[in-house]
Amino acid sequence: MQAAEVSAWLEGTAVATAVREGLWLYPAVETVHILSVATLFGSILLLDARLLGASPRLPLDVLARHALRPVYFALPALVVTGALMFSADASALVGNAAFRAKMVLVPLALLNALALELGWLRLLRRQPARQIPAAAKVFAAASLALWIGVIICGRLIAYV
Amino acid sequence: MTNPSMLRTLAAAAVGAALAWAATAAAHHGWSGYSEKAERFTGVVRAVEYGNPHVTMELEAKDRTWHVVLAPPSRMEGRGLPRKGLSVGDSATVEAYRHETKEGELRAEWIEVGGKRTELR
Numbered sequence: 156m157q158a159a160e161v162s163a164w165l166e167g168t169a170v171a172t173a174v175r176e177g178l179w180l181y182p183a184v185e186t187v188h189i190l191s192v193a194t195l196f197g198s199i200l201l202l203d204a205r206l207l208g209a210s211p212r213l214p215l216d217v218l219a220r221h222a223l224r225p226v227y228f229a230l231p232a233l234v235v236t237g238a239l240m241f242s243a244d245a246s247a248l249v250g251n252a253a254f255r256a257k258m259v260l261v262p263l264a265l266l267n268a269l270a271l272e273l274g275w276l277r278l279l280r281r282q283p284a285r286q287i288p289a290a291a292k293v294f295a296a297a298s299l300a301l302w303i304g305v306i307i308c309g310r311l312i313a314y315v
Numbered sequence: 316m317t318n319p320s321m322l323r324t325l326a327a328a329a330v331g332a333a334l335a336w337a338a339t340a341a342a343h344h345g346w347s348g349y350s351e352k353a354e355r356f357t358g359v360v361r362a363v364e365y366g367n368p369h370v371t372m373e374l375e376a377k378d379r380t381w382h383v384v385l386a387p388p389s390r391m392e393g394r395g396l397p398r399k400g401l402s403v404g405d406s407a408t409v410e411a412y413r414h415e416t417k418e419g420e421l422r423a424e425w426i427e428v429g430g431k432r433t434e435l436r
């Protein structure tokens with residue numbers, strides 16, 4: 156199945172049509188998308204900063220639980236709102252360089268987060284007084300870079 | 316001799332001047348990715364896509380068909396040009412800027428149809 160055929164089919168669905176033709180549905184969906192990315196990025200920023208050495212007196216296990224809870228809501232919200240906006244304009248978006256770059260960076264950022272969780276956060280939660288390993292810091296820095304890249308690409312969709 | 320209220324006034328004046336400058340700059344130039352030279356195109360509407368993120372139309376003018384980017388549906392409606400106000404076969408004029416790399420694409424500053432002008436910025 157060609158990308159063009161799938162895009163056209165998607166754009167023709169009732170949901171996509173409603174999002175595209177409604178006056179305020181698209182901007183409302185977009186606003187939720189932006190609120191969700193602000194929530195996700197702000198939370199991850201605080202955790203990554205702690206992993207990189209900021210506020211060493213802040214217990215990592217307490218901070219991680221506090222910071223990640225909003226992310227568990229923000230991520231599904233991002234996927235759903237993103238899918239809705241994508242469906243409304245799929246043909247144009249599949250060819251958009253910024254959108255394609257974003258669709259590469261998002262999975263990378265998620266994989267990086269998974270690696271951080273499985274590799275170090277589990278360990279550090281059990282031993283919160285332990286020094287944060289250098290390798291964990293590399294992944295924390297990568298996390299920041301990747302999510303910043305996602306946000307930049309998202310904003311540039313309208314400009315390329 | 317600087318005091319807090321004088322600094323506040325100075326800061327307010329600076330912000331005001333910056334905003335005024337930005338507003339005039341926006342009024343006389345195009346959009347990012349489009350030429351800064353405004354041109355007028357008058358012709359016949361051959362197609363309309365009245366949807367998000369932007370309403371677009373195909374306009375036959377100057378011996379060719381242009382893909383014209385207008386504004387989001389909420390803005391078009393709010394400014395007096397609803398879906399039923401822009402139809403295939405209508406005569407329309409736009410003041411628009413050519414896309415810098417996409418051949419045949421325009422972004423419109425305003426559109427005149429049915430004797431009424433609608434500002435799009």
